[in-house]
Amino acid sequence: MNRRQLLLLSLGLMVTGIQPACASTSTFWDQPRRLWMKREVRRGVWEEVNEIYHQNGRLQWSGYERICRILRDVHTGTAVQMTHTLLDILCGIQGWFSMHGIHLPIIVTSGYRSEKTNEDAGGVRDSAHLRGGACDLYVEGVPVE
Template identity: 35%
Template sequence: MSSRRKFLQKSLFLTASGLFSTELALTSSKAYAKDAAVAASPDAPGLMEPPPDIFDAQLVDLEFWLKPRVLEVTRPASGESAKLLYWKDGEIQESAYQQLCHLLRDVQGKKTVPIDPKLLETLWGTQAFIARYGIVQPLEILSGYRTPSTNQHLIETGVPAARKSLHLEGRAADIRLAQLDADVLGGLIRSFRQGGVGFYYRPGNRGGWIHTDTGLQRTWKG
């Protein structure tokens, strides 16, 4: 348990160090934040129109990465949801981390593996960043870890899946946010520069998703 905790702490420290130097979107316009909050309300129809300057060239401040990290996720495939404090005072919270690994498990294959802390960092950073604009929503996890058999089944049924997918290593997730445009979500994740970002567009307001992983930096559309 001690060795795992040290590994997780080191991984999160290295990830955060890299993210400190990443150029991310910040805006000083309170009007845009107010508009985003209104658009994200339950009464707002359709997809949210993002603030025009949501990718401002300022740097995210250090305090953003030092505050406690609470990740709220929902898993449509299993009907589960959770809001977990998984990192605090520079340390991973083991119980919450284990719960997140379970939530990102292969639901069909019924198998749970350790999830890359860098992936959790990207998911949390995305959610915490848009919360600055009044958009407070759980991340929908469509796919996390996959067993080889599940991945092969997806390939055989025509679902986009790579034979050497990072999903097989617990280093990738397919996600979406209700009412948030996929281009905005994918663009934000790409700005973290922590790995690959895939844009998967499908008909309908909730038909597509964004793939994020901790592999080489690359972008594609599927």
């Protein structure tokens, strides 16, 4: 199983695992969608965002824009509109951690990449990073395994 399949499986399990036992129709995805992320943009210089990007069935532009900014190509300074699917996957990951008592930001190591940055990083030619659809990340103290 590759990393993408694992993330999608985890997201699916999380969504089904947090359905309320009562008759309420409210789910995790009906709540405001917030992302808390940090990124080292230059050696020793960190940026942080903790914003709602989706609420009441609608994109919240100010939060979405700040999230896209932290996911920019830090080598060129170029930011793009990141896919909503990616942000929902990140929100699901963070929600899963939160359900298990881990309340920490996602540390972003790479988001959008320009073609040159992607080439320099050894990325594949049709990488989702080039389209604003990928993010490399970790959560402090949580082993990759």
